[in-house]
Amino acid sequence: MKTFSKRNGYFLSAILATAFFYFNGSDVTTSVYATGTVFALPLALAAMVGIMCERTGIVNIGIEGTMLLSAFVAFFVSSLTQNIIIGLIAAIFTGSMMGLILAVMAVSWRMDQIIAGTIINILATGLTSFLYVQGRTIPGVFQSFEIPVLSKIPFFGPVLFIHGALTFLGIAIILALYVAIYHTTWGLRSRAVGEHPSSADTAGVSVVRLRYINVTIAGAVGALAGAYLSLELVGSFERGFTAGKGFTALALMIFGRWNPLGALAAAMFFGLAQAYANQLMIDQIVNIPSQFTAVLPYIMTIVVLTISAGKVRAPAAEGQPYEKGQA
Amino acid sequence: MSETNVDKKVVKSQSEKSSKNFDVGSWLVPIVAVLVAMSLAAILIKLQGLNPIAAYKSLFKTAFGSIEGLGVTLGKSTPLVLSGLAVAVGLRAGLFNIGAQGQLLSGALAAAWAGVTFDGLPGYIHVPIALIIGAFFGSVVAGISGFLKAYRGVHEVITTIMLNSIVMGVADYLASHQLREPDQFLTRTAEIQPSAKLPIYANLPLGFFIAVVLAIVIWWILGRTTSGFRIETVGRNRHAAWYAGIPVKRTVISAMLISGAIAGLGGAVETLGITYRYAPAFNLGLGFDGITIALLGRVHPIGIIPGAILIGGMRAGAANMQFDSGVAPELVDLLMALILLLVTAPLITRFFKNNSNKSMTSGWGN
Numbered sequence: 001m002k003t004f005s006k007r008n009g010y011f012l013s014a015i016l017a018t019a020f021f022y023f024n025g026s027d028v029t030t031s032v033y034a035t036g037t038v039f040a041l042p043l044a045l046a047a048m049v050g051i052m053c054e055r056t057g058i059v060n061i062g063i064e065g066t067m068l069l070s071a072f073v074a075f076f077v078s079s080l081t082q083n084i085i086i087g088l089i090a091a092i093f094t095g096s097m098m099g100l101i102l103a104v105m106a107v108s109w110r111m112d113q114i115i116a117g118t119i120i121n122i123l124a125t126g127l128t129s130f131l132y133v134q135g136r137t138i139p140g141v142f143q144s145f146e147i148p149v150l151s152k153i154p155f156f157g158p159v160l161f162i163h164g165a166l167t168f169l170g171i172a173i174i175l176a177l178y179v180a181i182y183h184t185t186w187g188l189r190s191r192a193v194g195e196h197p198s199s200a201d202t203a204g205v206s207v208v209r210l211r212y213i214n215v216t217i218a219g220a221v222g223a224l225a226g227a228y229l230s231l232e233l234v235g236s237f238e239r240g241f242t243a244g245k246g247f248t249a250l251a252l253m254i255f256g257r258w259n260p261l262g263a264l265a266a267a268m269f270f271g272l273a274q275a276y277a278n279q280l281m282i283d284q285i286v287n288i289p290s291q292f293t294a295v296l297p298y299i300m301t302i303v304v305l306t307i308s309a310g311k312v313r314a315p316a317a318e319g320q321p322y323e324k325g326q327a
Numbered sequence: 328m329s330e331t332n333v334d335k336k337v338v339k340s341q342s343e344k345s346s347k348n349f350d351v352g353s354w355l356v357p358i359v360a361v362l363v364a365m366s367l368a369a370i371l372i373k374l375q376g377l378n379p380i381a382a383y384k385s386l387f388k389t390a391f392g393s394i395e396g397l398g399v400t401l402g403k404s405t406p407l408v409l410s411g412l413a414v415a416v417g418l419r420a421g422l423f424n425i426g427a428q429g430q431l432l433s434g435a436l437a438a439a440w441a442g443v444t445f446d447g448l449p450g451y452i453h454v455p456i457a458l459i460i461g462a463f464f465g466s467v468v469a470g471i472s473g474f475l476k477a478y479r480g481v482h483e484v485i486t487t488i489m490l491n492s493i494v495m496g497v498a499d500y501l502a503s504h505q506l507r508e509p510d511q512f513l514t515r516t517a518e519i520q521p522s523a524k525l526p527i528y529a530n531l532p533l534g535f536f537i538a539v540v541l542a543i544v545i546w547w548i549l550g551r552t553t554s555g556f557r558i559e560t561v562g563r564n565r566h567a568a569w570y571a572g573i574p575v576k577r578t579v580i581s582a583m584l585i586s587g588a589i590a591g592l593g594g595a596v597e598t599l600g601i602t603y604r605y606a607p608a609f610n611l612g613l614g615f616d617g618i619t620i621a622l623l624g625r626v627h628p629i630g631i632i633p634g635a636i637l638i639g640g641m642r643a644g645a646a647n648m649q650f651d652s653g654v655a656p657e658l659v660d661l662l663m664a665l666i667l668l669l670v671t672a673p674l675i676t677r678f679f680k681n682n683s684n685k686s687m688t689s690g691w692g693n
Contacts, residue, residue: 061484111671114423114484115622119668122615126664129657130371247488289504295496298489302475305486309479 032275033159040271045170045225046249047263052218056211057194057317059113062120064246069124070095070226075237079136091227092220099219103212110321142166142232164232178260194315197322207322251301255308357623364665385651390640398530404639408538409593410617411631413586418626420582421562426487427590428614429494430468434461434591436498438598439605442519453522458595465591466584473583477576499607515606525600534600546628558582619667
């Protein structure tokens with residue numbers, strides 16, 4: 001009951017703050033919220049990768065690398081074929097492969113999962129640095145379009161319903177994952193495997209298979225987050241392109257208590273904070289050096305983790321390799 | 328008291344068991360990993376339409392083919408030995424310090440500041456002061472992660488990575504404002520005073536010997552002293568350590584402080600011995616190389632030295648390799664990643680009947 005009212009309190013204050021800003025300047029607030037959504041989406045999607053893996057008990061610290069390599073492949077293949085759809089498909093394939101590699105290391109080889117994820121990150125950095133060539137261009141990005149009727153709603157229309165295709169796909173995945181985790185057999189089994197794998201095994205759920213499936217699909221979702229950056233938001237690729245978003249996403253996942261909607265809310269908070277900081281600088285209300293606005297999300301990540309640590313509970317079997325016959 | 332002794336015995340027998348990781352057989356693993364990684368990278372070079380054999384020949388000839396080249400290699404290896412050592416000390420305590428990068432940057436900037444600002448000191452005072460200041464700042468940055476880990480349970484992997492970016496931003500700001508070279512537009516500090524430069528004796532950089540001596544000292548501390556025993560015990564089993572009366576939180580923090588100080592020293596040595604100033608692009612990647620080097624050296628303080636020299640040599644020869652064979656110098660990054668993948672892959676470690684990967688770090692929970 002206590003957490004319920006607390007959550008309502010957060011929700012209410014968010015609505016009040018939004019309303020306050022909105023009545024003080026509706027155009028600016030709408031554009032800040034729209035920008036905030038754009039900033040939040042890759043973080044939220046990356047957090048979904050973490051949730052899918054950790055709910056089955058696999059720590060995935062390689063989200064950053066998955067995003068980086070997929071963003072690169074998306075850009076590179078789009079540039080080679082001059083077709084961003086093929087680029088997107090190639091990226092999703094790459095992401096699934098990286099998920100599969102993590103599953104092999106973590107599930108079959110029973111490697112330390114933090115080290116396995118770090119290997120993925122370093123591998124992605126090495127491959128993208130080596131293969132990156134300057135001066136490539138892609139034929140275009142996934143353009144924003146309006147969803148008829150819905151986009152005409154004041155405030156919510158421009159914020160939620162005027163975006164590129166990948167944004168809509170991303171939002172759909174987040175909502176679908178929420179439903180899937182809490183209301184489907186797959187979700188129940190995944191959570192059981194993440195909490196108490198030996199019981200799930202006794203009940204006839206294949207721990208190994210479910211972990212493989214979830215980590216691989218999560219890789220594909222991570223690829224979408226990466227492809228979103230290079231094919232929709234920015235339209236280019238550089239070395240170190242993802243700039244720590246994969247790690248911030250892990251913090252958001254923890255802050256959102258391994259719940260897709262919680263992580264989405266945390267990501268919105270991050271995105272809005274950045275959008276507001278940008279707006280303040282554009283309006284020249286405050287003059288913050290660009291280096292400091294750049295490190296803002298990292299500082300927020302540490303603060304958020306420090307606050308939520310100890311108050312949240314991770315899936316119980318997280319980070320532990322499963323061996324049949326072990327309690 | 329008797330309980331403590333029993334626990335010590337348990338821990339000792341565990342550590343004897345795992346000391347098998349450091350026998351002759353297991354040392355084949357890194358060598359095989361390096362060779363296989365080079366073969367895999369050769370295929371990629373071939374796919375790019377270039378000649379891998381010419382590339383490797385040029386790479387190693389530049390790095391190890393002459394006395395001058397060897398001097399450059401040892402110079403490049405120095406910060407790598409130290410960042411590898413920093414990661415290794417963390418791993419020994421069960422902490423995965425991915426933040427060697429940020430700690431190294433802060434050490435490099437602080438040493439540059441000390442090297443520029445202090446005036447009129449003789450070299451034998453100026454150099455140690457700058458080194459100590461660099462180590463101190465590295466230690467402070469790592470200490471934040473250590474404190475959050477010990478008292479708030481925040482995983483050090485995330486905090487150290489976030490601190491990497493934070494340090495990079497702050498250092499970038501300082502190097503383009505307060506600490507910028509006067510009357511220059513570049514984001515960099517002024518060159519350090521001659522008295523702060525690490526001397527080079529007959530092509531052999533002094534910094535390298537400092538790093539090697541430090542590696543030996545750390546090996547001695549971990550293996551032969553009480554604080555080393557505490558660090559190892561906490562690293563192997565935090566709960567057992569707690570039952571044995573070891574102050575786990577304090578040990579975690581001090582291991583992070585030591586790790587950060589070594590990384591900071593690595594940055595300081597880089598500034599005082601190679602770059603002679605701080606500029607944001609100079610030290611990219613050194614801290615991450617440390618992870619590969621630490622694991623390549625089987626997390627052994629002295630074992631990391633050959634790996635550091637190998638990778639330092641690759642870094643030293645990369646530019647010439649591009650000139651001779653057209654292969655991008657980022658080949659070294661790729662090689663590092665492949666080596667890391669192979670050296671930790673249980674397939675090849677099991678092939679040598681050695682399973683050492685189980686207890687190097689722990690997941691979120693512990």
